Amino acid sequence: MSIEKAYILISVFLFLSGALGVIIRKNLITLLISTELMLNGVNLALASVDRMVGGIEGQVFALFVLAVAASEVAVGLGLIVAIFRLKGYEGTSEIKHLRE
């Protein structure tokens, strides 16, 4: 087993724990932190495949993923603040208008 494969295993672990965190966390802010975990896992996989192949295109793509992560955090935290100010919600179990 090469070291790149081990890093790809770590990245799969990061992505799956981020998905698990999105499902199980109670607070809206920690839910967004879990999505950041998933994005970090994808970046790690791109960088390790890059070293395996010897190219740089994956790192360029990872830079775009970083830009998308920054904008996603800006919009997501704006949404959380708006939800909290308009409705007073802070937990994921309170937002259930589509379910009822």
Added chain:
Amino acid sequence: MEWLIFGFLASWAFLSVMGVLFLKSPVHALLSFVSLVLAIAGMFLHLGAELLAGLQLIIYAVAIVVFYVFVITTVPWEKVKRFEGFYKREFFIGFPIMLVVFSIFAYAILTGDFAQVNVAGKDNVKEVGKSLFSTYLFPLEVASVILLTAMIGAVLLGRKEE
């Protein structure tokens, strides 16, 4: 030596992920996320992606975490106290599914073959910068438009209603 570095960084990242998933307070989860970002920057350095490691430190460990800290300071604490921790039932359903999916992925990765070219460039920052500003110039400009759109959207969302 390579596996020693890998083991150190991997166990560090594992502990930080456990902190992000299971710590009660959002501030503690955010702190373990910062620790995870540092571990991943170390992994990028080990993989030879120096520019990505530096940008990871600048964007994640500074900009994004400062966003989170600002938002945490605007939310009153007595509201947050009702919603800390995680759902037990969803955890006990979701964890076995995650284990199964991870073992499928691990089987595919460990038995599969990857392309092996291995002509690594010497100067990573120079190579990435060159291709970012020549081959990928248009996606770079589109990324700037995306950032501008996100900024305007965040301002609109956070604005007080008249």
